[in-house]
Amino acid sequence: xxxxxxxxxxxxxxxxxxxxxxxxxxxxxxxxxxxxxxxxxxxxxxxxxxxxxxxxxxxxxxxxxxxxxxxxxxxxxxxxxxxxxxxxxxxxxxxxxxxxxxxxxxxxxxxxxxxxxxxxxxxxxxxxxxxxxxxxxxxxxxxxxxxxx
Numbered sequence: 001x002x003x004x005x006x007x008x009x010x011x012x013x014x015x016x017x018x019x020x021x022x023x024x025x026x027x028x029x030x031x032x033x034x035x036x037x038x039x040x041x042x043x044x045x046x047x048x049x050x051x052x053x054x055x056x057x058x059x060x061x062x063x064x065x066x067x068x069x070x071x072x073x074x075x076x077x078x079x080x081x082x083x084x085x086x087x088x089x090x091x092x093x094x095x096x097x098x099x100x101x102x103x104x105x106x107x108x109x110x111x112x113x114x115x116x117x118x119x120x121x122x123x124x125x126x127x128x129x130x131x132x133x134x135x136x137x138x139x140x141x142x143x144x145x146x147x148x149x
Contacts, residue, residue, distance in 0.1 A: 008136070009104045013115035017098060017131055018091045022049050025090045029082055036079060044075050045083065058116040060142025091125035101131055110136035116147045 014020030026045045030036050036044075048054060053070045056062035062070070064084060071080045105111055113135050117126055119142040126132055141147045 006109065008110045008112050010112045010114050011097070011101055011131075013113060013117045013126060014091075015094075017094060017101060017113075018126065018129070019094055020091065022046070025087065026079075026083055028090070029086050030079070036076075041079065044079050048075055048080065048083075055147055057118045057120075058141045058147045059145050060119050061145060064118065064120040088121055088124035091121060093129060098131065112136055113138040113140075114148060115139075116141040118142055 011017055022045050023042050026041055027038070030041055048071055051071070051074075053062070053067055056070075057064060057067040068081050068084050071084075101111055111131075113131070115138075117140055119140075122132075122140060122142070132138070
């Protein structure tokens with residue numbers, strides 16, 4: 001059996017190259033707001049980010065505003081809009097992920113990016129980062145109207 005050398009390393013954006021922890025983001029946004037107890041807030045955020053409506057945002061088949069309006073029919077609009085509108089400011093670099101991203105290139109691997117990041121969040125936060133332009137290929141769900149599992 002011949003040894004096959006890997007040539008490509010695939011990176012996700014959320015949680016790998018950029019910070020993405022929705023429950024922590026929500027806690028930071030809403031803090032100790034008595035109107036939104038932590039357990040209720042966590043359940044709402046988990047339900048929203050795992051919903052079919054959220055998948056439309058990732059796929060690019062609905063705009064951020066359309067998703068906010070749709071989610072606000074099911075969840076408290078006082079949670080939905082502030083959460084979704086503030087996400088871009090939390091999409092900050094994860095240094096360990098970026099270090100690995102650069103290291104694999106130095107070791108001769110191609111760096112590919114595969115992410116469900118929405119168009120709005122890409123436009124507001126992702127494109128500001130060097131990895132967005134300095135990669136060997138990038139597939140974003142909203143560009144192909146498909147999401148990864």
